[in-house]
Amino acid sequence: MSYIKAKFQDTNKVLQVEGVWERDVSRGELLVVQSEKGEEVVKVLGTSKEPSSYKAIFLRKAKREDIQRMEENEEKAKEAMEVCKKKIIEHGLDMKLIKTYIPLDKSKIFFYYTSDHRVDFRNLVKDLAKVFKKRIEMRQVGVRDAVQMLGWVGACGDMPCCIRFQEEFQSVSLRDIEEQNLPLSPQKFTGPCGRLMCCLVFERENYLIKSILPEAGSELCYQGKVYKVLQVDPLRWKISLASEDSKREIDLQSILPEGYDRALKHCQACGGCCKKALVENEALAGVEQ
Known part of the structure; x- marks a missing residue:
C-alpha cells in the first residue's frame, strides 16, 4: 500500500493525504486539505510505503483563487x-x-x-x-522544530535533513558518536538547532554489527591467542586487535559465529533494546542532546 505524502506550508512537516487516489495527483502539485488547523494548502512530495503521524483529508486541487x-x-x-x-x-x-x-x-x-x-x-x-x-x-x-520551520544551512553545506525529507525526530545521544568511532566532541556534531545532528541516526544500521561483537577494551581468543579489542570498524568490515607483543587487523567474518546474520536481524528489528537502558541513563544524566 502506498501513501500520498505532502508538506505543510507552516511547519515543513510531512503529512499523509487521505481521500484521494495516487493516480489523481502528481509531485509538486498543490492540494487543499482539511487538517486539525483548518483548510490548508499543502505541496505533494510523492508516495511512500510508510504511513505518517500527521494526516489530512483531501478536499480539492488548489485553484487560482486558493x-x-x-x-x-x-x-x-x-x-x-x-x-x-x-x-x-x-x-x-x-x-x-x-x-x-x-x-x-x-x-x-x-x-x-x-x-x-x-x-x-x-x-x-x-x-x-x-x-x-x-x-x-x-x-x-x-x-x-524551529529550524525545520525557518530553514537553515547545515554543516554539510546543504539544507538540514529535517527540512528536506525527515518525517520524525529521533533521539540522538553521545552513544551514537561513540558507536560510529567518532571523536567524543559534541561541538563537532552539533546541528544549527544546537542539538546533535540527526544524520547520526541514519548511520546506526551500518554499525549494528557492533552490538553482537566484544566492545573495545575487552579480550577475546583468536587462533589460540588472547587479544585485546582495540576497535571495530564496520564500514571496512575489520576489527583491530592487540596482544602483548603485536597488533593485527582481521576481517570481522573470521570471528563472527555461525548464524550471526539472524542475530543481526533481531537487533535491527528490536532497535537495539539491549542498549536502551544505557541510552536512557545517559539521557537522565544530561548527556542526551
Missing part, C-alpha cells in the same frame, strides 16, 4: 507577527516568536514560538483576539 488567498494570508501573517512581537514586549514575556500562520479558511491565527520554560500568555491572547477578531492559538515548539 493560491491567491494563501498568498494574501501570508502577507497578513507577516503583519500579525509584527503586532504580536510588540505585544510580547508590552507584556514582558520571555518567548521568541518565530512564525505566524493563517490557514486558508482564516478560522484562526497561529503563533509559533520558542521558550526555555512555560509561558503564561493568557493576557497576550486576549489582546491579540481583540485586535484581529479571530481565534488565537499559541504553539510552543522545540529548537529542532
Whole structure:
C-alpha cells in the first residue's frame, strides 16, 4: 500500500493525504486539505510505503483563487507577527516568536514560538483576539522544530535533513558518536538547532554489527591467542586487535559465529533494546542532546 505524502506550508512537516487516489495527483502539485488547523494548502512530495503521524483529508486541487488567498494570508501573517512581537514586549514575556500562520479558511491565527520554560500568555491572547477578531492559538515548539520551520544551512553545506525529507525526530545521544568511532566532541556534531545532528541516526544500521561483537577494551581468543579489542570498524568490515607483543587487523567474518546474520536481524528489528537502558541513563544524566 502506498501513501500520498505532502508538506505543510507552516511547519515543513510531512503529512499523509487521505481521500484521494495516487493516480489523481502528481509531485509538486498543490492540494487543499482539511487538517486539525483548518483548510490548508499543502505541496505533494510523492508516495511512500510508510504511513505518517500527521494526516489530512483531501478536499480539492488548489485553484487560482486558493493560491491567491494563501498568498494574501501570508502577507497578513507577516503583519500579525509584527503586532504580536510588540505585544510580547508590552507584556514582558520571555518567548521568541518565530512564525505566524493563517490557514486558508482564516478560522484562526497561529503563533509559533520558542521558550526555555512555560509561558503564561493568557493576557497576550486576549489582546491579540481583540485586535484581529479571530481565534488565537499559541504553539510552543522545540529548537529542532524551529529550524525545520525557518530553514537553515547545515554543516554539510546543504539544507538540514529535517527540512528536506525527515518525517520524525529521533533521539540522538553521545552513544551514537561513540558507536560510529567518532571523536567524543559534541561541538563537532552539533546541528544549527544546537542539538546533535540527526544524520547520526541514519548511520546506526551500518554499525549494528557492533552490538553482537566484544566492545573495545575487552579480550577475546583468536587462533589460540588472547587479544585485546582495540576497535571495530564496520564500514571496512575489520576489527583491530592487540596482544602483548603485536597488533593485527582481521576481517570481522573470521570471528563472527555461525548464524550471526539472524542475530543481526533481531537487533535491527528490536532497535537495539539491549542498549536502551544505557541510552536512557545517559539521557537522565544530561548527556542526551
